[in-house]
Amino acid sequence: TTKQPVALKHGAHRVGKRTDADMAKWRSYGLGQFIHWGLYSILEGKYNGKYYNGAAEWIRSWKEVPHAEYDSLYKQFNPENFNPTQWAKMAKQMGVKYVTFTTKHHDGFCLWPSQYTQYTVANSPYKKDIVKQVVDAYTKEGIDVYLYFSVMDWSHPDWRTDLKTKEDSVAFDRFKLFTKNQLTELLKMYPQTKGLWFDGTWDTSWKKSGAFSDSLEQHLKSLIPGLIIGSRLRADEFGNRHNDANGVLMGDYEQGWERKIPKTYADVHGNDWDCVMTIPENGWGYAEKWLGHWKTSYECIEMTTQCVSLGGNFVLNFGPKADGTFRPEEITVAKEMGDWMKVNNAAIYDCEYANCEKQDWGYFTKKQNDDKIYMVVFNVPINGSLKVKLPKNTSIGKASLLQAPSTVLSTEQLDYNASYIQLPKGMKPTSPFVIVIDTKQQS
Ligand code: FHN
Known part of the structure; x- marks a missing residue:
């Protein structure tokens, strides 16, 4: 049995987010x-x-x-x-x-x-x-x-x-x-x-x-x-x-x-x-x-x-x-x-929720009204290789550093919604940094 809603005079006047x-x-x-x-x-x-x-x-x-x-x-x-x-x-x-x-x-x-x-x-x-x-x-x-x-x-x-x-x-x-x-x-x-x-x-x-x-x-x-x-x-x-x-x-x-x-x-x-x-x-x-x-x-x-x-x-x-x-x-x-x-x-x-939650290296954010996804990296593995799990049916098109957009990072797609992103050799970050990824939708 589904619970019957209570009739309210002074309850919420809107269901869901404001859109203005x-x-x-x-x-x-x-x-x-x-x-x-x-x-x-x-x-x-x-x-x-x-x-x-x-x-x-x-x-x-x-x-x-x-x-x-x-x-x-x-x-x-x-x-x-x-x-x-x-x-x-x-x-x-x-x-x-x-x-x-x-x-x-x-x-x-x-x-x-x-x-x-x-x-x-x-x-x-x-x-x-x-x-x-x-x-x-x-x-x-x-x-x-x-x-x-x-x-x-x-x-x-x-x-x-x-x-x-x-x-x-x-x-x-x-x-x-x-x-x-x-x-x-x-x-x-x-x-x-x-x-x-x-x-x-x-x-x-x-x-x-x-x-x-x-x-x-x-x-x-x-x-x-x-x-x-x-x-x-x-x-x-x-x-x-x-x-x-x-x-x-x-x-x-x-x-x-x-x-x-x-x-x-x-x-x-x-x-x-x-x-x-x-x-x-x-x-x-x-x-x-x-x-x-x-x-x-x-x-x-x-x-x-x-x-x-x-x-x-x-x-x-x-x-x-x-x-x-x-x-x-x-x-x-x-x-x-x-x-x-x-x-x-x-x-x-x-930015907003990118349909993907915290991962070992840090957090995803996504531009509102845009497909651009950001990875804000707080933890770098010793081998400099970040394992990135993406939303369903999504794969990485291109990954680059926000601070150096011309540096394209090499990626390797795994056999599920995941890829490795390899940081440039010798990169020793001293503060959290951002990787920008373009995503491709798989049909
Ligand atoms: O009691 C207050 C507290 O002093 C402070 O102002 C915070 C801020 O969110 N609000 C109350 C506790 O919820």
């Missing part, structure tokens, strides 16, 4: 930047000389930190060295095509002068609108801007985690209006915005607000045609998030890939998706000490490639210091990734 030009552009990005910046940056992951053992942007929830004290930090927010042009230029050099910027994180502090709360940058010593400067500077560099917005707001008296009493519901109705007002304000103030990145939507109160989140999404999309909103905003009328009761994605792309990357194409269920990643193990806002392992640019390049090879975008997070500058480790990763992207970006931009 705005979403096609989103799909072509390959690499993005995430920025977490706010009052938590001032504390740097520590309080009274003690280090917080969690993500620095969550420090307000630590028992050591008195809320009143945290909520007064705005009186110190004065990023004297904030240079939005420099930020955007660093991102441009890194090769990112879009940025997602925290307009308001869970603490509720707004980096734009919202008229719906006093808790904004306008009342800090800095006074100036940060969001505007970021939007303008990145847009000028040709980088698309997405606004991060936490629905959960620790500063707001009407925020509730659950709706247990009549009073809760009344307060939360006010909160919903506040949320709608702030989001409307953001899109009206920054009409260049390409999409919204929602967060803090996991609590029961929000899960009980499926009808509202549905109408909110439609309202926001009416303000900016083509606006892109992932799967973290809505809940259906049963409180399901991301996927509705019928298992269909609610949103333009799957937003569940946080600090993890799908292993196979089957894992993404035919959806668009992006992966957001931290350089340290966890922690998005600035912390003086990074605990555990810090990812190298090599690892981030591999993650970028892996995401693109499975049809997603890779978004790397940066957490600027309170003064508006980036830590040296982040500057280095951005620079090294950019140097690599400069040479190899053909295998990242406008």
Whole structure:
């Protein structure tokens, strides 16, 4: 017996991917930047000389930190060295095509002068609108801007985690209006915005607000045609998030890939998706000490490639210091990734799943709207011979190095959908490199 679909008023309104030009552009990005910046940056992951053992942007929830004290930090927010042009230029050099910027994180502090709360940058010593400067500077560099917005707001008296009493519901109705007002304000103030990145939507109160989140999404999309909103905003009328009761994605792309990357194409269920990643193990806002392992640019390049090879975008997070500058480790990763992207970006931009998954030497990507297939090589066997398994009924026409297109590599077809590609004798790669292959379809 096949399972009968559930009739839903507030489930997904589309099955399958969006097919319009705005979403096609989103799909072509390959690499993005995430920025977490706010009052938590001032504390740097520590309080009274003690280090917080969690993500620095969550420090307000630590028992050591008195809320009143945290909520007064705005009186110190004065990023004297904030240079939005420099930020955007660093991102441009890194090769990112879009940025997602925290307009308001869970603490509720707004980096734009919202008229719906006093808790904004306008009342800090800095006074100036940060969001505007970021939007303008990145847009000028040709980088698309997405606004991060936490629905959960620790500063707001009407925020509730659950709706247990009549009073809760009344307060939360006010909160919903506040949320709608702030989001409307953001899109009206920054009409260049390409999409919204929602967060803090996991609590029961929000899960009980499926009808509202549905109408909110439609309202926001009416303000900016083509606006892109992932799967973290809505809940259906049963409180399901991301996927509705019928298992269909609610949103333009799957937003569940946080600090993890799908292993196979089957894992993404035919959806668009992006992966957001931290350089340290966890922690998005600035912390003086990074605990555990810090990812190298090599690892981030591999993650970028892996995401693109499975049809997603890779978004790397940066957490600027309170003064508006980036830590040296982040500057280095951005620079090294950019140097690599400069040479190899053909295998990242406008690329998609090539119908073939990871192989011993690395990852395939495929140009969208083109048959060109790229092999991004991370591991070279001792004999320099890469065994390449191709999609069904496909064989290699020609293989060449992206960096030296006139170097045609010798290939040997095996008796199934596989070939050997021989690297030139003496080739000793020092960083991941790309082989371009033309394929032939066997009939
Ligand atoms: O709690 C937040 C966290 O601080 C950070 O903003 C990440 C970014 O994806 N989102 C939340 C956890 O899912």
